[in-house]
Amino acid sequence: MHLKEELNKGQLKAVTYTGKHLLVLAGAGTGKTRTIIARASYLIENGADPSKIQILTFTKKAANEIVERVKAGLPQSSGRTLNGATFHSWCNQLIIKYPNLFGAASFTVIDPDDQLGVMKMVAGHHNEVYGKLRIKPQQLLDVYSYARNTKKNLTESLRTLIYKGKQDKDTEYEITAMKPNVELLLRAYQKKKMEQRYLDYDDLLLVVATQLKKNPEARKLLSQDLDYLLVDEMQDTNPLQWELLSPFIEICSLFCVGDDAQSIYSFRGADFKNVHQFKERVKESEVYKLEKNYRSTQEILDISNWLLDKSPIAYDKRLQSIRGSGELPILLNVSDEWQEANWVADEVLKNYTDEDRKFSDHLILSRSQFYTKSLQAVFIRRKIPYITYGGRKFLQAAHIKDLVSLLRIVNNPYDEIAWVRFLTFWEGIGEVRASRIMAVIIADEGKTEIPTLLESAIPGKDGQKISQLYHAVQKEKGKVGKMVDIAYEAMSLGLAFRYRKDWVEKRKGDFPVLKLLADSYASLGEFIGEGLLDNAEKMNGAPVLSESQLATSENKDHVIISTIHSAKGLEADVCIVLNVSPKSFPSAWSLDDTDAIEEDRRVLYVALTRAKNRLIITRNTASIAAIHGKSIPSNTGQATDDAETYFLTGLPEKLVEQQTIGQDFNKVKDAPEPNQIDLSSGMDFN
Numbered sequence: 001m002h003l004k005e006e007l008n009k010g011q012l013k014a015v016t017y018t019g020k021h022l023l024v025l026a027g028a029g030t031g032k033t034r035t036i037i038a039r040a041s042y043l044i045e046n047g048a049d050p051s052k053i054q055i056l057t058f059t060k061k062a063a064n065e066i067v068e069r070v071k072a073g074l075p076q077s078s079g080r081t082l083n084g085a086t087f088h089s090w091c092n093q094l095i096i097k098y099p100n101l102f103g104a105a106s107f108t109v110i111d112p113d114d115q116l117g118v119m120k121m122v123a124g125h126h127n128e129v130y131g132k133l134r135i136k137p138q139q140l141l142d143v144y145s146y147a148r149n150t151k152k153n154l155t156e157s158l159r160t161l162i163y164k165g166k167q168d169k170d171t172e173y174e175i176t177a178m179k180p181n182v183e184l185l186l187r188a189y190q191k192k193k194m195e196q197r198y199l200d201y202d203d204l205l206l207v208v209a210t211q212l213k214k215n216p217e218a219r220k221l222l223s224q225d226l227d228y229l230l231v232d233e234m235q236d237t238n239p240l241q242w243e244l245l246s247p248f249i250e251i252c253s254l255f256c257v258g259d260d261a262q263s264i265y266s267f268r269g270a271d272f273k274n275v276h277q278f279k280e281r282v283k284e285s286e287v288y289k290l291e292k293n294y295r296s297t298q299e300i301l302d303i304s305n306w307l308l309d310k311s312p313i314a315y316d317k318r319l320q321s322i323r324g325s326g327e328l329p330i331l332l333n334v335s336d337e338w339q340e341a342n343w344v345a346d347e348v349l350k351n352y353t354d355e356d357r358k359f360s361d362h363l364i365l366s367r368s369q370f371y372t373k374s375l376q377a378v379f380i381r382r383k384i385p386y387i388t389y390g391g392r393k394f395l396q397a398a399h400i401k402d403l404v405s406l407l408r409i410v411n412n413p414y415d416e417i418a419w420v421r422f423l424t425f426w427e428g429i430g431e432v433r434a435s436r437i438m439a440v441i442i443a444d445e446g447k448t449e450i451p452t453l454l455e456s457a458i459p460g461k462d463g464q465k466i467s468q469l470y471h472a473v474q475k476e477k478g479k480v481g482k483m484v485d486i487a488y489e490a491m492s493l494g495l496a497f498r499y500r501k502d503w504v505e506k507r508k509g510d511f512p513v514l515k516l517l518a519d520s521y522a523s524l525g526e527f528i529g530e531g532l533l534d535n536a537e538k539m540n541g542a543p544v545l546s547e548s549q550l551a552t553s554e555n556k557d558h559v560i561i562s563t564i565h566s567a568k569g570l571e572a573d574v575c576i577v578l579n580v581s582p583k584s585f586p587s588a589w590s591l592d593d594t595d596a597i598e599e600d601r602r603v604l605y606v607a608l609t610r611a612k613n614r615l616i617i618t619r620n621t622a623s624i625a626a627i628h629g630k631s632i633p634s635n636t637g638q639a640t641d642d643a644e645t646y647f648l649t650g651l652p653e654k655l656v657e658q659q660t661i662g663q664d665f666n667k668v669k670d671a672p673e674p675n676q677i678d679l680s681s682g683m684d685f686n
């Protein structure tokens with residue numbers, strides 16, 4: 001990499017830093033990603049062993065991109081062993097590498113869906129206690145996870161999540177009354193996990209952090225593995241992640257990048273003030289700043305700066321564009337989602353055909369993937385290829401989970417969730433019978449071979465079939481792709497029947513993808529754990545989770561429809577931010593919580609600062625009219641309370657160009673009278 005040509009002075013100073021630990025604290029588009037990539041290249045070019053550099057990011061997408069870009073800038077294969085991962089997946093890798101050290105051999109990683117399954121089982125077993133609470137199993141899990149990630153106690157966690165932080169007497173009374181019951185359920189959940197040898201996502205971090213904290217041998221072993229830890233999006237680290245990182249201050253050198261104005265994970269316990277205390281927490285450290293924005297034109301930064309300026313929090317930031325002036329952002333008022341979707345489709349197609357832009361020059365952002373359902377429908381109808389980021393993952397789809405359940409019980413015969421799923425897959429076995437069969441297997445404590453147990457527990461041909469299948473898959477342990485093949489061969493008829501509604505159109509094609517995915521893993525444990533966490537972009541770096549049939553791996557040119565949370569670090573020529581309407585920005589349930597309002601502001605800030613050249617913000621006309629008591633495009637009617645909190649209230653007119661789509665947009669109108677057909681025209685018979 002030619003550092004001097006590709007970096008400005010500030011970036012270069014950070015990349016070549018010779019002290020022990022560094023935090024680069026800088027605004028959107030100022031080159032943090034570029035800096036972290038350059039740092040890794042610089043270290044490798046100056047003799048560091050790439051296998052001893054670990055890059056940590058919040059999404060697999062970001063990890064892949066950084067690693068690929070580092071490798072691309074290095075001479076052939078010299079960065080081959082460089083590793084990039086999310087916090088969870090890194091901890092999972094460490095646990096697999098050192099099963100004894102972390103005491104987690106033959107444990108199975110469970111995803112949030114399965115966690116919910118376990119919690120429901122626990123609630124069922126303790127029905128009397130659970131019945132007294134008016135909390136859903138998912139809320140119990142949220143409280144549990146929040147407490148462990150933030151290191152807050154149960155009382156405070158209940159207060160924050162269930163009572164929105166309220167401090168009054170009634171709340172106090174209710175918390176005191178419910179706490180023992182919640183405690184009982186959470187302890188039972190914890191016990192169940194231990195018995196079934198499950199690790200939930202938070203456990204991965206906890207297991208590693210705890211060993212590193214208390215066990216000098218763990219620190220010694222890992223210090224042999226690691227010289228440099230490069231951490232992206234530092235503002236989103238939570239106390240649990242800090243706990244994981246802290247031992248590494250002694251073990252290796254930390255190089256972190258972050259932006260306090262882009263902290264959007266407080267619901268997972270992230271505290272952006274963490275980056276403000278970096279110097280105090282990390283001995284022998286420095287904090288550098290970067291000021292110039294290379295991504296966007298000044299008009300895009302002007303509205304982003306304006307948004308941040310209105311915050312009561314002083315971020316001490318004013319983004320200044322290196323690129324100078326460009327188009328004014330468009331504020332588009334639409335009357336409903338379908339109108340919005342059709343307008344967006346027109347815009348994309350116009351840019352594609354008339355302006356020579358690619359589909360992939362478009363990034364469409366929304367708070368939730370759910371909101372984009374109409375847009376996706378319009379894109380499919382109008383043949384616009386797209387992929388989605390955020391939302392449900394590939395391995396979490398029901399048909400995939402059915403097949404993977406077999407691999408899971410081969411990996412961990414105590415995996416109760418997987419047993420129930422696998423056994424009930426077969427005709428004639430219901431949940432009650434499945435739990436009976438499973439109880440036999442668990443009580444046997446591994447004395448008898450599982451296929452033998454299955455054969456005796458399920459009489460007749462079915463027992464033989466299921467037992468043989470288990471045996472056949474077990475025999476191939478180690479060859480994960482082969483295991484998928486065998487399982488698919490035996491289960492495909494059942495799967496096709498179970499999902500007959502959309503088997504051919506939607507589901508069948510996922511199995512070759514699953515096989516490819518499985519082939520890329522060296523061990524079953526890794527596939528199940530890693531695959532669950534990070535399968536997003538395993539295939540040649542191409543996303544495989546597309547919901548669009550049109551975006552195949554050969555067709556790399558597609559629009560990205562992403563949740564804002566999954567769009568961190570992304571950028572695009574044209575960026576369309578959907579539904580920036582009252583009650584959405586800030587969201588209705590944030591309204592009595594200042595911290596939540598400010599987090600929503602940062603969410604919008606992240607969205608706006610993704611755009612390079614064209615920024616389009618849409619919002620719903622009726623909801624604007626409702627808060628102002630007046631019609632669009634005026635912003636100055638009789639304001640209601642919602643108008644005061646709405647982020648775009650008071651937006652200076654000169655910062656955007658407002659457009660409003662009429663009611664009849666996109667309705668095709670016919671001529672008033674029928675015309676005559678003239679077939680003689682248009683053909684020259686000479």
Ligand SMILES: Nc1ncnc2c1ncn2[C@@H]1O[C@H](COP(=O)(O)OP(=O)(O)OP(=O)(O)O)[C@@H](O)[C@H]1O
Nearest residue numbers: 006007008027028029030031032033034294295569
């Ligand atoms: N020194 C530079 N010269 C030219 N282009 C640059 C330079 N630094 C950054 N860029 C470009 O600016 C854009 C933003 O950079 P980058 O993605 O690294 O910023 P970032 O700080 O990580 O942004 P964010 O936090 O908003 O995701 C990229 O297109 C990058 O290539």
